[in-house]
Amino acid sequence: xxxxxxxxxxxxxxxxxxxxxxxxxxxxxxxxxxxxxxxxxxxxxxxxxxxxxxxxxxxxxxxxxxxxxxxxxxxxxxxxxxxxxxxxxxxxxxxxxxxxxxxxxxxxxxxxxxxxxxxxxxxxxxxxxxxxxxxxxxxxxxxxxxxxxxxxxxxxxxxxxxxxxxxxxxxxxxxxxxxxxxxxxxxxxxxxxxxxxxxxxxxxxxxxxxxxxxxxxxxxxxxxxxxxxxxxxxxxxxxxxxxxxxxxxxxxxxxxxxx
Amino acid sequence: xxxxxxxxxxxxxxxxxxxxxxxxxxxxxxxxxxxxxxxxxxxxxxxxxxxxxxxxxxxxxxxxxxxxxxxxxxxxxxxxxxxxxxxxxxxxxxxxxxxxxxxxxxxxxxxxxxxxxxxxxxxxxxxxxxxxxxxxxxxxxxxxxxxxxxxxxxxxxxxxxxxxxxxxxxxxxxxxxxxxxxxxxxxxxxxxxxxxxxxxxxxxxxxxxxxxxxxxxxxxxxxxxxxxxxxxxxxxxxxxxxxxxxxxxxxxxxxxxxxxxxxxxxxxxxxxxxxxxxxxxxxxxxxxxxxxxxxxxxxxxxxxxxxxxxxxxxxxxxxxxxxxxxxxxxxxxxxxxxxxxxxxxxx
Numbered sequence: 001x002x003x004x005x006x007x008x009x010x011x012x013x014x015x016x017x018x019x020x021x022x023x024x025x026x027x028x029x030x031x032x033x034x035x036x037x038x039x040x041x042x043x044x045x046x047x048x049x050x051x052x053x054x055x056x057x058x059x060x061x062x063x064x065x066x067x068x069x070x071x072x073x074x075x076x077x078x079x080x081x082x083x084x085x086x087x088x089x090x091x092x093x094x095x096x097x098x099x100x101x102x103x104x105x106x107x108x109x110x111x112x113x114x115x116x117x118x119x120x121x122x123x124x125x126x127x128x129x130x131x132x133x134x135x136x137x138x139x140x141x142x143x144x145x146x147x148x149x150x151x152x153x154x155x156x157x158x159x160x161x162x163x164x165x166x167x168x169x170x171x172x173x174x175x176x177x178x179x180x181x182x183x184x185x186x187x188x189x190x191x192x193x194x195x196x197x198x199x200x201x202x203x204x205x206x207x208x209x210x211x212x213x214x215x216x217x218x219x220x221x222x223x224x225x226x227x228x229x230x231x232x233x234x235x236x237x238x239x240x241x242x243x244x245x246x247x248x249x250x251x252x253x254x255x256x257x258x259x
Numbered sequence: 260x261x262x263x264x265x266x267x268x269x270x271x272x273x274x275x276x277x278x279x280x281x282x283x284x285x286x287x288x289x290x291x292x293x294x295x296x297x298x299x300x301x302x303x304x305x306x307x308x309x310x311x312x313x314x315x316x317x318x319x320x321x322x323x324x325x326x327x328x329x330x331x332x333x334x335x336x337x338x339x340x341x342x343x344x345x346x347x348x349x350x351x352x353x354x355x356x357x358x359x360x361x362x363x364x365x366x367x368x369x370x371x372x373x374x375x376x377x378x379x380x381x382x383x384x385x386x387x388x389x390x391x392x393x394x395x396x397x398x399x400x401x402x403x404x405x406x407x408x409x410x411x412x413x414x415x416x417x418x419x420x421x422x423x424x425x426x427x428x429x430x431x432x433x434x435x436x437x438x439x440x441x442x443x444x445x446x447x448x449x450x451x452x453x454x455x456x457x458x459x460x461x462x463x464x465x466x467x468x469x470x471x472x473x474x475x476x477x478x479x480x481x482x483x484x485x486x487x488x489x490x491x492x493x494x495x496x497x498x499x500x501x502x503x504x505x506x507x508x509x510x511x512x513x514x515x516x517x518x519x520x521x522x523x524x525x526x527x528x529x530x531x532x533x534x535x536x537x538x539x540x541x542x543x544x545x546x547x548x549x550x551x552x553x554x555x556x557x558x559x560x561x562x563x564x565x566x567x568x569x570x571x572x573x574x575x576x577x578x579x580x581x582x583x584x585x586x587x588x589x590x591x592x593x594x595x596x597x598x599x600x601x602x603x604x605x606x
Contacts, residue, residue, distance in 0.1 A: 091485050091548065098477070116470055116471060
């Protein structure tokens with residue numbers, strides 16, 4: 001089976017700064033590829049290339065087997081790659097269903113006059129959210145009244161509904177409490193089970209490990225390693241991310257302070 | 260319709276109270292205010308409720324209302340237009356000068372001033388989007404420029420600061436019918452501008468809540484970045500909104516010139532703030548993303564009723580300014596409370 005996205009030796013420089021070097025990974029349908037790394041590791045640069053915000057300088061990006069170079073987020077969206085950003089996913093003052101259909105509103109036409117099909121909008125929104133297991137009391141309430149996790153879920157449901165094949169989630173759990181993060185991860189798993197390829201960006205191995213099938217670790221713009229789930233356990237992933245030996249040294253140092 | 264299984268009660272949310280449901284309507288504050296003002300002046304003065312009185316305050320509210328509705332759409336879209344007041348004079352002057360000095364047919368002159376208005380509105384929008392500067396500053400610039408142009412060009416062409424004599428031009432009869440006639444109801448003359456006001460408010464309200472474009476207006480005002488990220492044409496939407504305000508200015512300018520036959524070159528200055536106040540009283544947030552076209556029309560109605568009610572009561576006009584200030588502060592406080600409710604994040 002051809003991977004949905006295949007990244008081979010991709011790189012990106014901003015002037016003399018190498019933000020990303022020689023990164024390779026694949027995103028398959030029905031699998032979650034996790035991109036892990038500390039701040040400044042190059043996670044954002046990688047997803048911006050996938051999402052069409054930036055273009056890569058070296059290496060190759062293949063979508064459905066074809067080499068591509070997106071010139072805008074719109075391009076990536078048309079290729080079926082939807083990105084849910086941490087903050088700019090929704091308009092807080094607008095109702096849930098208006099947010100859901102924003103930019104792709106359903107209409108009833110009377111000749112040239114096209115009116116919003118509000119009934120369909122509300123019904124489909126409710127249905128699409130329910131399919132992902134999100135039960136909202138009222139799709140007329142402003143998105144601002146939802147919790148951070150629920151907002152992420154609305155954005156995910158929207159991407160799934162509008163036919164995304166690949167879902168890129170930028171730190172979806174970063175600002176959330178433990179329980180909320182769990183709910184968002186469950187929806188990530190649901191999207192995966194529906195056959196989407198998911199790219200999950202996070203700096204929390206505890207969030208990545210339960211849902212991930214493949215882990216790409218980045219450090220200072222370069223790959224630290226790519227692991228299938230069978231090749232690595234949570235402890236190993238955590239210590240790899242924190243820089244193994246460095247963490248041990250830090251632990252030792254802290255212990256000596258305590259005593 | 261399928262029968263849904265009984266929804267389990269979510270212990271976190273109480274059933275929505277009537278008050279909560281009303282509060283989310285942006286125009287509710289304005290409606291209450293309008294009722295209070297109406298009842299007050301009906302009791303205090305005899306003239307207010309007489310047919311002639313009603314016709315007077317409706318007339319006063321109508322042209323203000325047309326502009327307030329246009330400005331409210333723009334404000335919901337997150338922008339201001341300070342050139343809106345002076346635009347009503349500019350369009351009237353263009354029509355008048357072409358019809359009198361150049362001898363054009365009134366209809367052709369009206370068409371030319373419409374093109375002029377749309378160009379200025381489009382320029383406002385283009386400049387705001389192109390430079391990323393606050394629309395407050397950009398339209399302050401066009402406001403001053405238009406003010407200068409109005410006076411300068413008028414003086415250059417006519418030697419005075421007013422243009423009159425449109426009534427003698429070709430096509431005045433039919434154009435006047437459309438923009439400046441009166442309708443007799445029960446022996447009282449009502450200005451046709453009242454119908455324009457209702458029509459503009461109805462169309463704007465329909466576009467705002469019932470069309471995709473209306474959805475985009477809320478989105479670009481509420482969060483421009485999010486809107487663009489999901490594919491809303493941000494630049495086009497905002498430029499069209501500036502053009503809409505200019506179009507409203509053209510309607511009011513046309514009503515004025517055809518009704519009064521003459522236009523002062525310094526007309527309309529200072530009114531831009533009244534439009535914004537009426538829109539805010541009608542429930543528009545100063546920060547964009549929330550508001551109502553109907554609310555703005557009601558805001559203008561409050562203006563008209565209070566301004567004429569104070570005249571009927573024989574009070575000094577200074578009291579109107581006091582009223583205006585109190586009204587504006589009350590409206591801003593109410594709107595602000597709403598926004599906090601709507602944007603509050605539950606975790």
